[in-house]
Amino acid sequence: MKAPVAAQRRLLDLQAADNRILQANRAIQTLPQQARLAELERLSAAARAEYGAASGELEQARLEISRIEADVETVSAREKRDRERLASSSSTKDIQGLESELASLATRRSTLEDAELEVMERVEGIEATLAEIATRRDDLATEERLLVAERDAQRGTLERQREAATSERAAIAAEVPADLLALYERQRERYGIGAALLQRGISLGSNVALTAEDLDAIRRADPEDVVLCPDSSCILVRTEESGL
Incomplete structure (x- = not known):
């Protein structure tokens, strides 16, 4: 020829x-932010899962408190009833029985209150954990937004370079x-x-x-x-x- x-x-x-077009394409495909963004996506997903699990645990703990409070109310009602009966009773046998039941109810109330205090402390711990996860999740989201903006800006620059090289290539090819x-x-x-x-x-x-x-x-x-x-x-x- x-x-x-x-x-x-x-x-x-x-x-x-053509070399500039190829370099721009490779640079676009291997933007340095992509690796960190992939890691952030994994960390964010883990944080969301962790937050969901802790939220479920908090809900269960609050339900447990509600059940304990309902039991305490039941005990209180029985104590009130027994005290009223004790005040109006003249039977030694009935009095002994009521006093014994009141003692049992007092023990039951103390047990319930201790259990409620323990669950409340657990709730405080879960709430602190949720606050920490939320802060970490928000920090990850902020970093992700900044990286996406940085990546998009760099990609835009590379795409403009590629477009310029593509236009130049077309002009040169027309002369060959x-x-x-x-x-x-x-x-x-x-x-x-x-x-x-x-x-x-x-x-x-x-x-x-x-x-x-x-x-x-x-x-x-x-x-x-x-x-x-x-x-x-x-x-x-x-x-x-x-x-x-």
Whole structure:
């Protein structure tokens, strides 16, 4: 294949634009904030689960207090009834029975009050735990919001760079002959690079020095002949830097 020297050299600009597009795409896919955001998502999910479990425990503890308070009310009602009966009773047997029952009720009341105090202390501990989890959850949410804003700003910058490189690429590609452009695209798709400079006998497509035999063949080629790198298979662009 033959192509004008200027068109072949323009491939270097095309490859540079493609490199910038590729770099922008890779940078967008590997934004540094993403790893921390993934970790924050995991930590936030764990905090939500922890908060939910503690909330359930708090609800159960409060229900337990309500049951104890209901039992205390029942005991109080029985104590009131027994005291009224005791005040009006003249039977020694009834009095002894009522006094014995009142003693049992007093023991029951004391047990219930101790249990209520214990559960109330547990409630205070759970509430403190919930407050700590809520603070941690809010801190995680704040960090996540800041990181998302930072990530989006960086992504926006990269996307604008990619758009600029894409526009530049389109303009350059329009200047390249169709058959040369097709070869460039084919080699780039197959081997990852479409064109590279031959610089002082070294192919920048492979960063390998060409053999004397390969260099001799290139020297004999017409300037408009399109030559390929023997190692990377990209189009080798010859300039004054090529050392031929």
